[in-house]
Amino acid sequence: MxxxxxxxxxxxxxxxxxxxxxxxxxxxxxxxxxxxxxxxxxxxxxxxxxxxxxxxxxxxxxxxxxxxxxxxxxxxxxxxxxxxxxxxxxxxxxxxxxxxxxxxxxxxxxxxxxxxxxxxxxxxxxxxxxxxxxxxxxxxxxxxxxxxxxxxxxxxxxxxxxxxxxxxxxxSARYAPEEGGSRFLRDPWGGLEVPADARVGVIGTRLTGVDVALALLERGHAGPVLLASRSGLLPSVKGRTVAYELAHLPGFVADQRRHGRDGGVGLETVAAVIGREVQEAEGARRIRWSEVLHPPPSSPVTLRAGLAVAESAGVLGRQSVLAAVVPWVPALWRLLDELGKQRLMSTYVGVWAANIASFPAVSARRLLGMMDDGRLAVRPGLIGVRPSGSGYEMRFADASPVSVDVVVNATGPGxxxxxxxxxxxxxxxxxxxxxxxxxxxxxxxxxxxxxxxxxxxxxxxxxxxxxxxxxxxxxxxxxxxxxxxxxxxxxxxxxxxxxx
Ligand SMILES: Cc1cc2nc3c(=O)[nH]c(=O)nc-3n(C[C@H](O)[C@H](O)[C@H](O)COP(=O)(O)OP(=O)(O)OC[C@H]3O[C@@H](n4cnc5c(N)ncnc54)[C@H](O)[C@@H]3O)c2cc1C
Known part of the structure; x- marks a missing residue:
């Protein structure tokens, strides 16, 4: 058997x-x-x-x-x-x-x-x-x-x-030891149950901060909302993006990789290739890097200007190029040398995120409406949040604190x-x-x-x-x-x- x-x-x-x-x-x-x-x-x-x-x-x-x-x-x-x-x-x-x-x-x-x-x-x-x-x-x-x-x-x-x-x-990364209760929300996506007239302080001015402001708008929130961060920079406004064929980046990546340069390319070299794509798409003469890298904090004036550019007819600009760059980011990141990676993550990550993770013009217009009505403000220079009375005090580098009833950590995924x-x-x-x-x-x-x-x-x-x-x-x-x-x-x- x-x-x-x-x-x-x-x-x-x-x-x-x-x-x-x-x-x-x-x-x-x-x-x-x-x-x-x-x-x-x-x-x-x-x-x-x-x-x-x-x-x-x-x-x-x-x-x-x-x-x-x-x-x-x-x-x-x-x-x-x-x-x-x-x-x-x-x-x-x-x-x-x-x-x-x-x-x-x-x-x-x-x-x-x-x-x-x-x-x-x-x-x-x-x-x-x-x-x-x-x-x-x-x-x-x-x-x-x-x-x-x-x-x-x-x-x-x-x-x-x-x-x-x-x-x-x-x-999200923890911002302050007090966070986690019903008056200091750690999770900005969990319902936003806040009293309708509360003064709300939002930590973060990028996409998650924008999400909080828009959720409060939809909830009919009546109290004032303050979006605050170190940079005070809202995401850039997305215009009419079109499918854009990159002229230089694919060849650049292929060339660098052929020569075995993974981990050996400087930040300036990568920035220059992206800059060249943007420059050609916008038909502009030269990118003014100091303006790109050190934008002023957001305000109704800058938001209005961003909207004007985004909504002007026939724009084939930065946003279309950046949308086309997104799938190439892993390859570019791989090429960067250690110093370039460190500088990007320590110094330029905020500007990079504000540009690459932009938000639709229709949302920008809603925020602008809230700003014009005095229901929303955006402030730079946030240095901390501490308990004060029954609420919190948001502290700023210019030493003029703002009292709020509820704080939301909207710094985004950690x-x-x-x-x-x-x-x-x-x-x-x-x-x-x-x-x-x-x-x-x-x-x-x-x-x-x-x-x-x-x-x-x-x-x-x-x-x-x-x-x-x-x-x-x-x-x-x-x-x-x-x-x-x-x-x-x-x-x-x-x-x-x-x-x-
Ligand atoms: C607010 C926000 C807006 C965004 N908007 C866009 C956009 O418009 N366009 C775009 O392209 N990308 C957007 N993204 C990025 C997008 O979310 C990601 O690219 C991707 O879709 C995330 O999918 P995921 O499945 O990896 O993660 P998630 O969507 O986070 O899903 C993870 C899943 O894992 C489960 N899970 C986690 N831990 C455990 C565990 N221990 N045991 C069992 N299950 C677990 C969770 O319950 C969840 O269902 C946005 C991101 C955020 C945060």
């Missing part, structure tokens, strides 16, 4: 997090799951509504996409997928199916959910299917057999051969150690020394396989990280376009490993 062949246990994969990036990873993998058949068990864990993720779950209609709808797609090849879905489905969500280049973000959230539902249906047809659990993972550690043991907030523990962390945006320690799972990854904080944000990962790198630089086999948590490695991790291309690469890596 021949011996019964040993039955191999199934290969188990866990994906933690299913926002737009997790949905894209799953989409890239599902078409290949049937090749592996029932020997594979794929589990997706996320306690939130899966699909939209943080940015596209907002209930506020004034929270608009800040990237043109026709550049927003969760399909790596079909860039028009969202635009086509919108034509068919927007009306069902109470939103016009065309017309606005920047529709409400919640519409993209509904599209992401539609993509996910389709992917799950395909997975069911393809064979092993995907098991969805609404659980929060709180720890992932390697066991003695080289597999990954995951603990969930429910207390459940399970072991996997491979784990993909698509955790998305980390909590990237540093403080933010990594604020979420249980990333805290556990650091404390177990499975992962280390990357000096430029997030955690260190291998550029090719997305596997986590430990303190000694060694790779953790089978533990992958994708999305904003890899910011230090690629810099551009906070636009859907970049998430989708990262997710497609990671899906290839995971599919290859599972098939092997």
């Amino acid at each position: 021949s011996p019964t062949p040993a039955v191999r246990p199934p290969y188990r994969v866990l994906q933690v997090g299913c926002g737009p990036t997790g949905t894209s990873v799953l989409r890239g993998l599902v078409s290949r799951l049937d090749a592996v058949g029932t020997r594979l068990e794929y589990e997706v864990a996320d306690p939130a509504v899966m699909g939209p993720g943080l940015a596209f779950s907002t209930p506020y209609d004034l929270h608009l996409l800040n990237v043109r709808a026709d550049r927003m797609s969760l399909h790596p090849q079909d860039k028009g997928e969202f635009a086509h879905w919108r034509q068919r489905s927007a009306a069902a969500h109470g939103i016009p199916s065309a017309g606005d280049d920047y529709p409400p973000r919640r519409l993209f959230g509904a599209y992401a959910r539609w993509v996910l539902d389709d992917v799950l249906r395909t997975a069911r047809r393809a064979g092993p299917g995907v098991r969805v659990t609404h659980e929060r993972a709180v720890a992932v550690r390697r066991d003695g057999d080289g597999r990954w043991r995951c603990r969930f907030a429910s207390g459940r523990v399970a072991t996997y051969d491979r784990v993909v962390l698509a955790l998305g945006h980390l909590p 990237y540093g150690r403080d933010s990594l320690l604020a979420a249980p799972l990333t805290r556990d990854l650091l404390s177990s020394r499975t992962a280390v904080a990357h000096r430029f944000g997030g955690v260190a990962v291998d550029e090719r396989t997305f596997e986590v790198r430990g303190a000694d630089g060694s790779v953790a086999p089978g533990l992958h990280v994708v999305g904003d948590l890899t910011r230090g490695v690629w810099l551009a991790t906070n636009a859907v376009e970049n998430s989708v291309s990262q997710a497609a690469q990671l899906a290839d890596v995971v599919a290859g490993a599972v098939e092997r």
Whole structure:
């Protein structure tokens, strides 16, 4: 009698997090799951509504996409997928199916959910299917057999051969020790339940600060709102961007890489190439770098001027070029030398963010309306916030404090150690020394396989990280376009490993 062949246990994969990036990873993998058949068990864990993720779950209609709808797609090849879905489905969500280049973000959230539902249906047809659990993972550690043991907030523990962390945006960096109560909101996306006449102080003047002001406007907030930061700089106003073909950057990147110059190119050299693209698009003679790098703080005057440029007819300017630069940022970041990276992150990151992460003119006009009505002010020179009476005092470098009733930390997603320690799972990854904080944000990962790198630089086999948590490695991790291309690469890596 021949011996019964040993039955191999199934290969188990866990994906933690299913926002737009997790949905894209799953989409890239599902078409290949049937090749592996029932020997594979794929589990997706996320306690939130899966699909939209943080940015596209907002209930506020004034929270608009800040990237043109026709550049927003969760399909790596079909860039028009969202635009086509919108034509068919927007009306069902109470939103016009065309017309606005920047529709409400919640519409993209509904599209992401539609993509996910389709992917799950395909997975069911393809064979092993995907098991969805609404659980929060709180720890992932390697066991003695080289597999990954995951603990969930429910207390459940399970072991996997491979784990993909698509955790998305980390909590904001803590601004002051007092933050976290109902009068000092740590989470600007969590409902903004503030008394209607409260004086609200918002820490942050970039996209998240703008989100807070617009949410308060939509809520009919009657009290004054102050957006404050060190620079006092609002994002630049997005004009009519058009698809722009870069003339110099692609050749520059190819040339540098051919000569093996990764990590060896100075910041000025990279800035000069981007500057040349902008200059040619704008038809201007020379970029005045001192004006670009040291803009004045925002005010009704600067906002009005920004709007005038953005809304002037036939503009083919900076915003179109910068939109075309976004997908190239990871390659440029890779080319930069260490000094260039440090200078960008320590000195110029604010100006860079204000330019690259611009906001639609329609939102700018709403802010201007609030400013003109005296309901909103923007101030530079913020140096701290401290408790004062039943509220807080916002302190400024010019020594004229402002009293507010409620403070909102709107500094945006965090990237540093403080933010990594604020979420249980990333805290556990650091404390177990499975992962280390990357000096430029997030955690260190291998550029090719997305596997986590430990303190000694060694790779953790089978533990992958994708999305904003890899910011230090690629810099551009906070636009859907970049998430989708990262997710497609990671899906290839995971599919290859599972098939092997
Ligand atoms: C306010 C805001 C506005 C934005 N607007 C735009 C825009 O207009 N256009 C654009 O291109 N990009 C925009 N972005 C960037 C965009 O959010 C990202 O590019 C990308 O879509 C993020 O998707 P994600 O799935 O990686 O992360 P997230 O959307 O953060 O989703 C992560 C998911 O992981 C889950 N999760 C986290 N931790 C755990 C855990 N321990 N266990 C289980 N599940 C977990 C969360 O519940 C969540 O569902 C915006 C970002 C922000 C913050």
